[in-house]
Amino acid sequence: MDATLTTGRLVLRQPVMADAPRLSRLLDNFAVAGNLSRVPYPYRLSDAKWWLRLWRADSPAADTNFVVELPGEGLIGIVGLHADTPGTVIGYWLGEPYWNRGFMSEAAAACVDWYMGTTDADALHCGAFHFNKASLAIQRKLGFTEIGTSTRLCLARGEEVRHIDTQLTRTAWTTRQALATAATTGAQKENR
Template identity: 60%
Template sequence: MSLALNTGRLILRLPRMEDAERIAFHLNNFGVAGNLARVPYPYFLADAKAWLRTRHADLPPQETNFTIEVPGEGVAGSIGYHMGSAGEPVIGYWLGQPFWGRGYMTEAARAALDWYFDVTAEDRVLSGVFDFNTASLNVQTKLGFTEIGRSTMHCLARNAEVRHIDTELTRDAWIGQKR
């Protein structure tokens, strides 16, 4: 299956093994990895290749990931879904530091959420941020996510439990904010 989402400035496509070097380059930055729960630091090429081996074109939407590509600049990050511990879909994302501050993640997330709500019957998507990650929280706020609680979450890169702001986006809120 070939799945690609095009925005005004980005291409979101299924990850490929040839993305491994760029993924490893961007995630081997504590400024990026330290904001993510499930990414170790340091992050090696072998880590990227191992993750890419788990990515298949036939995965259900709740397990689909997209590589975020900036035309002319290459792989800039990733956005995708996984099933959380409560059995509900969770959206997660990261962007390489050279691409911060350009509005790319909001643009990518809008496309990924449009796709997700179009191809599933899910009523909501969960997410969240470590409490110090105001940039990511700002992205979620722009998209209509709301806070549903506070918790702690283990951060592999920090090897620590970190305070976390839990968020959700309901289908109704997504449709309502697009009007």
């Protein structure tokens, strides 16, 4: 689906072939690729071009990817949705120079809100390899809860790795939205 989202600091836009050099440069880093299941390492320009050729503007919401762009810097990561065994899954990564600044929490929240607001899905799935504490923290912040463990092939590592599976139900998302609205309303009343 062709959509653009804007957050306080970021623009989430559809990928274009011109993203290939920066995409390959940021993903050709084991610290990033080693946390992902479907990304090889080393990650070459040809890998980025192959992935970018898969994007279609007419894809359904459940198969949409967004480039996470920091104005003035360009592409800093990807957040996207795809079909998997449990249903629609959100996945994401951020280039290492941009870690620990809240960018992925902001981007993932925008993607989750867009997906839940665009579809009538009962749930959205996610997860992370057991050692990826930062990703699991983002998921908890967004209302995802652990629903079990599995093993997934990590292409960069060339092995099966224990994966913590998470899920965000529509009920949990709606509750998070209501709490955010109440907090904003309360802050506005205090500022009057």
